[in-house]
Amino acid sequence: MQYIGINHRGEPWAAVVADSRVFPLAPVGEFWADAAGWQDKSVSLTSGTSQPDGGGWLGRGSVTEVPLVPASARVICVGLNYKAHAAEGSYKDQELPPYPTLFGRWTASLSVGNVPVPVPSGEAGLDWEGEVAAYIGRRVESADEAEASGAVFGYSTFNDLTARRAQKLTTQWTLGKNGDLTGPLGPLVSRDDVGDLRDGLQVRTRVNGTEVQNGNTRDMIFSVPAIISLISQTLTLHPGDVIATGTPEGVGYARTPQWLLQPGDTVEVEIDRLGTLTTPVGDISLRGRA
Numbered sequence: 001m002q003y004i005g006i007n008h009r010g011e012p013w014a015a016v017v018a019d020s021r022v023f024p025l026a027p028v029g030e031f032w033a034d035a036a037g038w039q040d041k042s043v044s045l046t047s048g049t050s051q052p053d054g055g056g057w058l059g060r061g062s063v064t065e066v067p068l069v070p071a072s073a074r075v076i077c078v079g080l081n082y083k084a085h086a087a088e089g090s091y092k093d094q095e096l097p098p099y100p101t102l103f104g105r106w107t108a109s110l111s112v113g114n115v116p117v118p119v120p121s122g123e124a125g126l127d128w129e130g131e132v133a134a135y136i137g138r139r140v141e142s143a144d145e146a147e148a149s150g151a152v153f154g155y156s157t158f159n160d161l162t163a164r165r166a167q168k169l170t171t172q173w174t175l176g177k178n179g180d181l182t183g184p185l186g187p188l189v190s191r192d193d194v195g196d197l198r199d200g201l202q203v204r205t206r207v208n209g210t211e212v213q214n215g216n217t218r219d220m221i222f223s224v225p226a227i228i229s230l231i232s233q234t235l236t237l238h239p240g241d242v243i244a245t246g247t248p249e250g251v252g253y254a255r256t257p258q259w260l261l262q263p264g265d266t267v268e269v270e271i272d273r274l275g276t277l278t279t280p281v282g283d284i285s286l287r288g289r290a
Contacts, residue, residue: 001042001190003154005068005112008055012066016042017187021057028070032240035137035153039190067110067185068135070240075105077160077177078227081246082219088254099230100222103173105160105244111181116282117161120179125260126161126281129247130205130213130269132197133158134224135188140237148228151237155194157186157269157277158244159205164253164260180287185242186269186277194273197224201272203248208265215248 002017008024014031015022023045025031031038069075079101080086086096111117119126137153160183167176194201197217205213222230227243252259261267263283270276 001039001046001193003042003068003188003190005066006063007066008063014038014068015058015063016045017060018046018057020060022060022063023057024055028068028240031068032070032238035239039153065112067107067112068188069107069110069185069242071107072238073107073240073242074235074237075107075110075183075242075244076231077103077105077244078222078246079103079173081221082215082248083221084215084219084249085247085251086221088249088251096221100227100246102231103177105183106178109178109180110183110185111279112184113186113277113279115181115184116280116286117181117184118179118282118284118286119261119263120163120166120287121284123163123165123260124258125252125262126179126182127164127252127260128205128207128212128267128269129160129162129251130203130271130277131158131160131247132156132201132203132217132245132271132274133185134197134228134243134245136228136237136241136243137191137239139239140228140232143229143232145223145225145229148232149196149225151228152191152224153239154188154190155197155274156188157271157274159184159267159269159277159279160244160247161261161267161279184277184279186275189274197245201274204270205250206268206270207259207261212252212259213248213250215250217245219248220246
């Protein structure tokens with residue numbers, strides 16, 4: 001089952017996707033309050049046995065897509081979570097860390113596919129980081145890994161577009177990871193249709209058609225259940241929270257010479273079973289449209 005967020009009736013709604021059509025299910029907050037229930041209703045809806053109150057099927061091209069994430073959500077990102085990427089970054093000649101590097105994104109930085117992303121002023125360009133995002137479907141508090149695994153509702157493509165100059169000004173990454181519109185998300189695909197990331201999904205990123213990343217989720221240092229379990233020991237996760245699981249090797253800043261995204265470039269993140277997320281890069285005039 002595949003879901004997107006759309007602007008509907010003057011607010012963000014969750015919608016189920018079937019081919020080139022979407023059916024609005026409920027406002028985003030109501031959807032995440034009972035994600036499992038809406039998944040059951042979506043199965044009936046797409047099979048033609050029921051029709052919740054949403055106004056009927058709409059052409060996907062006729063709606064404006066928005067992130068399927070409540071404004072109150074925590075977006076927690078994992079840095080350096082693939083062995084080869086850790087080696088090309090901060091852990092080139094060091095032992096891998098015992099715990100994942102975690103940082104936050106504000107929901108205001110999120111976007112969706114095909115929305116132009118501005119290069120912030122003062123930056124030589126943006127860096128790509130194709131990855132899988134995991135969505136929490138139920139409350140998680142002090143969970144073990146088995147419970148944490150069952151709390152995942154689904155996954156999507158994600159591009160953690162990064163302003164490297166700002167990121168490296170200090171040891172904290174917040175500024176460089178929260179540029180306007182720099183967190184595009186693809187459609188959410190239910191966990192049942194994706195399976196366990198430890199079984200391996202290929203993660204590929206292309207810039208203007210040239211492949212720059214090609215990794216596999218089997219190479220993650222920390223699994224999604226381990227990450228969720230760790231986070232839940234300190235803070236309670238809620239439905240609609242997002243865990244961005246890290247990126248494979250091949251980022252632009254680690255190349256010689258460095259290769260960063262410029263206005264006019266197009267970056268694509270393609271992940272098995274999740275589809276392709278396409279993001280055009282624009283100039284500073286796009287700032288403030290988040």
